[in-house]
Amino acid sequence: MGKVEVLVNNKESGVTQIHLDNKISVVENDVIDKKYYLDCLPDEAKVILKSLASKWKNVLDANALEVIPLKGAMTNEVFQIKWQTIEGEMSRKVLVRIYGEGTNIFFDRANEIRTFEFISKNGQGPRLLGRFSQGRVEEFIRARTLSAPDMRDPTVSALIASKMKEFHDLEMPGPKNVYLWDRLRNWLSEARRLSSPKEVKTFHLDIMDKEISLLEKELSVSPNRIGFCHNDLQYGNIMLDEVTNSVTIIDYEYASYNPVAYDIANHFTEMAANYHTETPHVLDFSKYPDLKERQRFVQTYLSSSGEQASDSEVQQLLDEVEKYTLASHLLWGLWGIVSGHVNKIDFDYKEYAKQRFQEYWSRKNNLLTPHGLSNVNVISGRKTLASMISKKSTKSPLVDSKNTKSPRISRKLKKFLGLGLFRSKH
Known part of the structure; x- marks a missing residue:
């Protein structure tokens, strides 16, 4: 085939003129898009997809798959795959997840797959349909992904609170050790390694280890309840089935045992984000849930097992959650720094990191006790703050x-x- 060059891309008419072997042709824009997105899939993934489709009797043509990119992903590339079926039947769909470049820094993929399979067997998420070196194929859940405004809907929020409690109570195989502090230190190490001296100074990475130690000491004072946490419960990782009025939590890349207060805190901080705008990296912390919303969520969470929680239990967890928002800001700030160096997805990671860090610094003194500040926040080797x-x-x-x-x-x-x-x- 000769060289192909796009000459005119007319979105209004829906056609594109292309130059092919010195001949001018006119094709529909969606033909170009379908070919482009199909080429985005690794050959290994295509083999798995065609093998799956060939086993489904209602698929008209296993080779005629449609690839639709899904927006909002910041770590991986996610595609919906669709096949035409016999007339009158719904199309067959699956999900393909292609791992982002350099993202193995953030988690152990083998551990993620084990988690995925365990959760699937326990009826908590989609089934794993296939694996390839750069990603995996998942069952497509016929439910809609939540939007940013959904997170503020009291009815939907109550469903999330109950599902989160159910998720936290999962008895995952293996050790039940808190992973938050190790993850923070590991990501800080990577952020320092990848950053220039100027970036280290700008983002205060040179003193961040002291901040992590401060948080660990302060937040370990009270006996925290430990559970299996999702650790990234933003709206894009929650599916709502409006027929059964139930939610499903998906994407377990960051899942691990942690204080449940941290998982709730992380969920609250995600309400500041809307990843489906022209500026998906911009956060609006005025959308952080107010006290009444937080109380309602925690009350539902604690009472979802059937026993009504006392006011003191609700207040204690609320206090813990507020402090753990600081850990969330630090963690995702570091994630942003590292991602800005290793990930090529179109997202302003460093600006995102800046906003997370600024929220940490602005809220820190109001949330932590003077005792913690005096003993940990060391300015130099000789004097404390x-x-x-x-x-x-x-x-x-x-x-x-x-x-x-x-x-x-x-x-x-x-x-x-x-x-x-x-x-x-x-």
Whole structure:
């Protein structure tokens, strides 16, 4: 075949002129799109898909598959595969997930597949239909993926709360150790390794290990309930069957044992996102659920097993959840830094990271106790932040000379720490 060049792509008329061996041809735009997306699939995946379709008696032609890209994925590329069926029957569909480049940094794919298969056997998600070196083929769930506004719907939110409790109670094989802190440190190590000295300074990666230790110490004070957590419960990972009025949680790449308060906190912070806009990386933290919404969610979560939760139980979990939002901001901020270096998906990862970090710094002092700050947030090898703040001398640049009873951190030090660099949207 000769060289093909697109000359005119007219979206209004739906046709494209192409130059093929010195001849001008006119073809429908969707023909070009179908060919392009089909070529996106690895050959291994095509073999699996054709093998599956050939076993389904109602498929008209196993080779005539349609490939439809699904938007909103930031780690992998996801495609819906569809075949025409006998007249009057619904088309046969499956899902193909192609792993993003460099994403093995974030999780163990073999462990993810084991989790996927276990959850599927327990009726919690889609079936695994096939595996290839760059991804997998999954059962297509005939339900709709939630949208960002759905997360705020009280009825849908209650379904999510109950399903999350059910998910947390799964008895996964293997050790039940908290993975959050190891994951934070591993991702920090990768972020530092990949970043330039300027990026390290800009995102405060040089002091982030102290922040992680601070959080681990502060959040480990109370006895946290540990459960099998999804760890990425954004709206795109929740399917709603409007016929049965039930939800299904999908995509278990980040799933592991963790404090359940962290999983709930992560779910709440995801309400600031809408990944289906022209600027999917932009977060709006004014959409973080208010106290009434959080109380309703936690009350439903705790009572979903049948026993009504007390006010004190609800309040305790709410307090834990708020603190764990800080861990969520740090984790996904680091994810953004690493992804910006290794992933080629069209998403402004570093701007996303910046917003996550700014929310961490703006909320940190209100959520953590002074005791935690004084012992962990070390500014240099000789002085802690608390000792610097506690100086009473009006000559100190850290003290507001107009109010020595309420010393304030100087603008210069705030800039160094990353404190006050960003404004909270709450």
